[in-house]
Amino acid sequence: MNRNVNYLVKAGVIAAIYVVLVLVFNFSSFGPIQFRVAEALTVLPYFTSAAIPGVFVGCLIANILGGAIIWDVIFGSLATLLAAYLSYKLRKKAWLVPVPPILINTVVVGTLLKLAYGFQDGLIVLMSGVFLGEMVSVYGIGLILLNALRPVSKFIVDKELI
Template sequence: MNRNVNYVVKAGVIAALYVVLVMVFSFSSFGPIQFRIAEALTILPYFTSAAIPGVFVGCLIANIVGGAVIWDIIFGSLATLLAAYLSYKLRKKAWLVTVPPILINTIVVGFLLKLAYGIPDGLLVLMGGVLMGELVSVFGIGMILLNALKPVSKFIVDKE
């Protein structure tokens, strides 16, 4: 298969998975206490650079379909893009790929909940809620996913 086609297919599948996971678990994907199961997919830059646009586009579409405000659609999705890029750069150590999505989303989504949605809770409380959700989904579920995919990684790893 052509390398470009392979890249686009991987990115598209990741984006679609992200959207489906957010929508299926929409009851916990939005709001002041967020637990997005789809955030487990942010470990995928460990395997392939196609995960960078994949999780970004998935987050963008999920935020639009989920009814997020414009600031969340823009800045929440850009936070995911930056986190995916940094995770890819840190892929030499598996556990490090979890750090950018956890930290960036804790800060950005915490501010978005306060400023864009006007949630009256304190900023640190909102960030704490996001942090808890990110720790469970990215570090907890994400690391389980990473280790589960290692045996079949020859099908998804970038050929460098």
């Protein structure tokens, strides 16, 4: 398969899975206390750079379909893009891969909840809610996913990482 096509297919599949997970778990994917199961996919840059646009596009589409306001669609998705890129840069140490999504989303999404959505809770309270949800999704489910995919990683790992 052509290398570019392979890359696009990987990114597209990751984006699609992200969207489906957000929509299936819509009840917990939005709001002041978020537990976004799809955030577990933010560990996938450990295996492939295609996960960077994959989780970004997935987050963008999920936010639009989930009814997020424009500021959340833009800045929430850009936060995911930055986090995925930084996770990719940290892939040499698997236990560090979840750190960027957790920290960046804690700050960005917590701030969006306060400023863009106008939740009355304090900024620290809102950030704490996002932080806890991210910890469970990314460190909990995400690291389980990362370790579960390691035995089959030869099918998804970028050739330059081998």
